[in-house]
Amino acid sequence: MNGTEPGAGAASAAGTASGAGAGSAAASGSAAASGAGGKQPTCLITIGMAGTGKSTLLQRMNAHLSSKRIPRYAINLDPAVAQVSFGAHIDIRDTVNYKQVMKQYNLGPNGGILTALNLFTTKFDQVLDLVAKRAPSVDYILLDTPGQIEIFTWSASGAIITDTLSATYPTVVLYIIDTPRSTAPATFMSNMLYACSILYKTRLPFVLVFNKTDVVSHDFAKEWLTDFESFQAALEEDTSYMGSLVSSMCLVLEEFYSHLRVVGVSAVTGDGMDELFEAVQEAAQEYMTEFKSELERRMREKEEREAARRESNLQRLMKDMALNKESEVVLDGTRRAGRGGRGRRRKAAQDRTAEDVDMDDGDAVDAAPDPAVEARREDASFRRFLGKQ
Numbered sequence: 610m611n612g613t614e615p616g617a618g619a620a621s622a623a624g625t626a627s628g629a630g631a632g633s634a635a636a637s638g639s640a641a642a643s644g645a646g647g648k649q650p651t652c653l654i655t656i657g658m659a660g661t662g663k664s665t666l667l668q669r670m671n672a673h674l675s676s677k678r679i680p681r682y683a684i685n686l687d688p689a690v691a692q693v694s695f696g697a698h699i700d701i702r703d704t705v706n707y708k709q710v711m712k713q714y715n716l717g718p719n720g721g722i723l724t725a726l727n728l729f730t731t732k733f734d735q736v737l738d739l740v741a742k743r744a745p746s747v748d749y750i751l752l753d754t755p756g757q758i759e760i761f762t763w764s765a766s767g768a769i770i771t772d773t774l775s776a777t778y779p780t781v782v783l784y785i786i787d788t789p790r791s792t793a794p795a796t797f798m799s800n801m802l803y804a805c806s807i808l809y810k811t812r813l814p815f816v817l818v819f820n821k822t823d824v825v826s827h828d829f830a831k832e833w834l835t836d837f838e839s840f841q842a843a844l845e846e847d848t849s850y851m852g853s854l855v856s857s858m859c860l861v862l863e864e865f866y867s868h869l870r871v872v873g874v875s876a877v878t879g880d881g882m883d884e885l886f887e888a889v890q891e892a893a894q895e896y897m898t899e900f901k902s903e904l905e906r907r908m909r910e911k912e913e914r915e916a917a918r919r920e921s922n923l924q925r926l927m928k929d930m931a932l933n934k935e936s937e938v939v940l941d942g943t944r945r946a947g948r949g950g951r952g953r954r955r956k957a958a959q960d961r962t963a964e965d966v967d968m969d970d971g972d973a974v975d976a977a978p979d980p981a982v983e984a985r986r987e988d989a990s991f992r993r994f995l996g997k998q
């Protein structure tokens with residue numbers, strides 16, 4: 610991981626365009642949000658099954674932004690890609706060699722990619738540091754991900770990536786669909802179920818991006834998403850045993866559909882880019898109005914739970930210490946010698962002090978540490994320690 614500028618023209622565009630960003634960004638519908646901490650770029654995470662065109666679309670988005678002189682920062686999270694066609698500022702392949710991961714952990718390609726990403730996310734705080742340095746001067750952070758969609762449905766790394774980014778930046782998921790491959794109702798439904806589970810897991814604003822519209826228009830999908838009966842009609846032609854299941858799933862997903870933004874694009878021809886960035890801007894706005902407050906509520910709840918846990922630990926500790934203090938009062942020296950480690954150490958210290966004082970012909974009892982003072986000191990230092998937890 611180096612976080613250096615990409616070699617291609619994108620680098621110079623990103624670097625030089627930052628000053629011009631404001632005006633041109635507004636013209637193209639830049640979603641850079643400004644909050645209390647200054648301008649915040651919008652994170653766009655492309656997620657989708659293998660071969661749907663995520664990397665090609667990212668390259669297209671990068672070129673689109675570059676043509677409008679909008680500064681952006683690109684991150685490649687696919688360890689298995691042979692060539693990164695957009696200029697990645699951070700590339701997972703600089704940090705993890707997934708082929709070696711496969712060998713070392715005796716994994717197949719899918720397991721290798723998943724494990725490589727898991728290893729990389731252990732360093733994600735460093736990635737965030739690099740991003741934070743450039744964040745004030747860019748409008749978008751673009752992330753390409755591998756086609757192993759399970760990363761974002763159940764793997765730990767997916768949650769770390771989406772949670773940490775969305776905790777700082779307005780974050781939008783672009784769920785990429787291969788339009789020509791989704792024309793069969795059952796395949797379409799299966800794709801929607803994936804999209805739904807990703808939305809459920811990430812809880813982030815979502816744009817459904819129907820890619821490859823140069824091959825097949827996404828009009829059929831728009832119709833199916835908004836008109837239940839037309840989807841039913843398509844299903845009736847599908848006589849497979851899945852028909853009735855898909856039909857009932859469709860009803861369940863109606864609510865999901867009602868919150869979706871849908872756009873059709875072609876990563877190859879560049880069609881639909883303006884619509885895509887308009888949808889992104891709306892989604893980023895939704896992050897600010899709905900998701901951010903929900904996220905902050907979840908973080909507040911977590912902090913409250915932590916504070917309650919600390920307080921309860923402290924109470925238990927105080928109780929234990931109060932018991933110890935009572936013991937100090939009632940127990941005599943002989944009894945103290947039989948106590949646990951701290952009591953023994955304190956007794957030894959007292960004995961040493963007594964010996965020292967004896968040598969000076971002083972008063973051993975006066976020189977011994979006052980248990981009450983000591984307990985107060987311990988008390989204060991434990992409070993400080995728990996405060997840091």
Ligand SMILES: Nc1nc2c(ncn2[C@@H]2O[C@H](COP(=O)(O)OP(=O)(O)OP(=O)(O)O)[C@@H](O)[C@H]2O)c(=O)[nH]1
Nearest residue numbers: 658659660661662663664665755756821875876877
């Ligand atoms: N016709 C057409 N082909 C496309 C489009 N977008 C991508 N492709 C092609 O689809 C294939 C897969 O594209 P990628 O961008 O590698 O897909 P990906 O989702 O990144 O794939 P993985 O990284 O393996 O998950 C390539 O052959 C692309 O040229 C498009 O809009 N139209």
Ligand SMILES: [Mg+2]
Nearest residue numbers: 663664687690
């Ligand atoms: Mg790819």
